[in-house]
Amino acid sequence: MSQQNLAHEEWDMVIESKHSLFDLHLREVWRYRDLLTLLVRRDFVSLYKQTILGPIWFFIQPLLTTLTFFIVFGKLAKIETGQTPQPLFYLSGVVLWTYFSECLVKTSTVFKDNTNIFGKVYFPRLIVPLSIVVSNLIKLGVQSLLFIFILLYYIIFKDYTVEVTPYLLLLPVMILLMAMLGLSLGMIISSLTTKYRDLAFLVAFGVQLLMYATPIIYPLSNLKGRAFDILKWNPMAPIVEGVRMGLFNEGYFNFAYLGYAVAVSTVLLSFAVIVFNKVEKSFIDTI
Amino acid sequence: MATAIKIENVSKVYRLGAMGTGTLSHDLRRWWAMSRGKEDPYLKVGVKNDRTDGVDSEFVRSLHDISFDVQQGESLGVIGRNGAGKSTLLKILSRITGPSTGSIKIKGRIASLLEVGTGFHPELTGRENIYLNGAILGMRRAEISRKLDEIIAFSGIGKYIDTPVKRYSSGMYVRLAFAVAAHLEPEILIVDEVLAVGDAEFQKKCLGKMKDVSGEGRTVIFVSHNMAAVKSLCQNAILLKHGELAASGHADDVVSMYLGMDDKSAGLSAFFQPLDVDDVHIAKVAFKAPQAEIGEPITEGGGAELEIDYTIANGQADRYHFTFHLYNEAGEVLFGFSPTRENVGLKNGKNILTCVFPDYFFNVGTYYLTMLIVKDRKNVIKSERDIAVLKVVQKAREIGEWYGREPGYLIPSFQWIHDK
Numbered sequence: 001m002s003q004q005n006l007a008h009e010e011w012d013m014v015i016e017s018k019h020s021l022f023d024l025h026l027r028e029v030w031r032y033r034d035l036l037t038l039l040v041r042r043d044f045v046s047l048y049k050q051t052i053l054g055p056i057w058f059f060i061q062p063l064l065t066t067l068t069f070f071i072v073f074g075k076l077a078k079i080e081t082g083q084t085p086q087p088l089f090y091l092s093g094v095v096l097w098t099y100f101s102e103c104l105v106k107t108s109t110v111f112k113d114n115t116n117i118f119g120k121v122y123f124p125r126l127i128v129p130l131s132i133v134v135s136n137l138i139k140l141g142v143q144s145l146l147f148i149f150i151l152l153y154y155i156i157f158k159d160y161t162v163e164v165t166p167y168l169l170l171l172p173v174m175i176l177l178m179a180m181l182g183l184s185l186g187m188i189i190s191s192l193t194t195k196y197r198d199l200a201f202l203v204a205f206g207v208q209l210l211m212y213a214t215p216i217i218y219p220l221s222n223l224k225g226r227a228f229d230i231l232k233w234n235p236m237a238p239i240v241e242g243v244r245m246g247l248f249n250e251g252y253f254n255f256a257y258l259g260y261a262v263a264v265s266t267v268l269l270s271f272a273v274i275v276f277n278k279v280e281k282s283f284i285d286t287i
Numbered sequence: 288m289a290t291a292i293k294i295e296n297v298s299k300v301y302r303l304g305a306m307g308t309g310t311l312s313h314d315l316r317r318w319w320a321m322s323r324g325k326e327d328p329y330l331k332v333g334v335k336n337d338r339t340d341g342v343d344s345e346f347v348r349s350l351h352d353i354s355f356d357v358q359q360g361e362s363l364g365v366i367g368r369n370g371a372g373k374s375t376l377l378k379i380l381s382r383i384t385g386p387s388t389g390s391i392k393i394k395g396r397i398a399s400l401l402e403v404g405t406g407f408h409p410e411l412t413g414r415e416n417i418y419l420n421g422a423i424l425g426m427r428r429a430e431i432s433r434k435l436d437e438i439i440a441f442s443g444i445g446k447y448i449d450t451p452v453k454r455y456s457s458g459m460y461v462r463l464a465f466a467v468a469a470h471l472e473p474e475i476l477i478v479d480e481v482l483a484v485g486d487a488e489f490q491k492k493c494l495g496k497m498k499d500v501s502g503e504g505r506t507v508i509f510v511s512h513n514m515a516a517v518k519s520l521c522q523n524a525i526l527l528k529h530g531e532l533a534a535s536g537h538a539d540d541v542v543s544m545y546l547g548m549d550d551k552s553a554g555l556s557a558f559f560q561p562l563d564v565d566d567v568h569i570a571k572v573a574f575k576a577p578q579a580e581i582g583e584p585i586t587e588g589g590g591a592e593l594e595i596d597y598t599i600a601n602g603q604a605d606r607y608h609f610t611f612h613l614y615n616e617a618g619e620v621l622f623g624f625s626p627t628r629e630n631v632g633l634k635n636g637k638n639i640l641t642c643v644f645p646d647y648f649f650n651v652g653t654y655y656l657t658m659l660i661v662k663d664r665k666n667v668i669k670s671e672r673d674i675a676v677l678k679v680v681q682k683a684r685e686i687g688e689w690y691g692r693e694p695g696y697l698i699p700s701f702q703w704i705h706d707k
Binding site (some may be wrong): 010011012013014015016017032034035037038039041042045046049116117118119120121122123195281282284285 | 293301314378379380381382383384385386387388389390391392393394395396397399405406408410411415418419422423424425427428
């Protein structure tokens, strides 16, 4: 074959030692979308196999956490939650936070947990973190039902007047932002832990600390002075506050603030995808 | 014919030892060198990948500057010893890890059977796992649905298909996994040592499927230690040695080259501890191929010789004789033999005694020799186990001939006569 022919040949795939950082193979991710749905299905089928309570655990976790918060922060520490009944306030925070933190924590061990599969078959690795986000989305949906039940209970038996505002329409955006944030932090950590295992230790308590830096157990408006000036930069704050604004008509929220969260999530996600793609090409040698 | 895979100057460097405290400083130094437009400082220190040599460097080149092309529809065998870089090459081809330098260009969908059953989830049923595993291997859902019945039929799992695979026997598990993999329809198929698993029937199924694939004009890259399989399945082969491309060409030629390579790992016959009992000194006992040096491969049907280098002092040769027992790998004795049976006595002084086995005698396999030194026809004064090892390898076979090992340990050649 002559050199000229070679130059014109079309290749379906080129593997090179050096590649552009922005070569993300997103088309390939799309081609593997069936795998994503199957992985989500696997997560659900296998999660509660051989448990007695099965999917009821979806409800028990947020309920018990809310109860704990209610006793510790509500009754003992007497942290104000504005006009909103404390259990509703905590439950909304817990459900949101669970989504974010599960996305983060589960994604942060993607490479470590899947070494076995990743070491034998190639498919776009991005599929796995994406499947985690989607799996958790279903969990979030189920837990939102729980929130609605409790809300109805308050309306019917406690004469609580709901003041749902149009801001609630932003809920899908908020969930997307949380997914982006959790996913990006998780992917960055996961990429770095292939080399520096230390980060894995950081995740467990880091997420816990982060929760206290997010208005989950207190409204942002409760904070004064420097604490407010610092913690308002937490990109999770406008999300949680925005959802509460929609549910309870109470919260620190405006569109510029939301814009800030959008900007941070977009930048972080782009960075995370680039790092993740770089690492996926050779992580198997270092893990 | 068009090129399906083009591999250019591919190298792969691995870091030896633990990934520890040095990682960050290495990363910083590498970054510093690269940012000034220099070469990666750690790529230079790589040494040849020879696991038996003492390696000083912290980094080792698993592959060194490999270039070759694979044509569409070609089936290419990749051979070489353990550690020659075969697996690394396959891992790079199947995109599990990236090359350190060089590039690979591929035309067509590529699928690899590095190990069947990857991603099987024990809690899921056979049917669910077919979908999951198929998707992991790159099939679309609709494609799997279309082939589902065929896959189930091929696996022979039948009514257990809706049972969680954790209840499967290991045989059922492997059969199901292979059934999925076998129904992938890639343009390029990469196969690594599938022959190592499963029973003879399963091996036959695997190879049959592979033949179908290459018969349909698709490209197959096949890595194996089974030379007969390589010869019967592949037209061409490449030989890797210490991460370098040692040879490429016709499968027959490359395989014979490989078999002729001096084999350090066959050290059992090369390393011999001399024996001393009473007046008898044994300097060496070894099997060899006829008209060849010790250490060259002994092929099935090609005959073999046993050489005993001995010295008997004080003129006592008449009082001693040797007896041998040959064991198979399972430790069962196959037969005993002795020069006494043929009325060959031992001689005084230093002698070399050779026992010649006929051409068609030993089947492929490894055999272990026990030597007994007997004094005065009744006292066994020495019984030395595994004094020599006989390793018989497969000879070249025609394409289309059965690849497997004949049953049993002997392949005697008899006279067959009509109407005697």
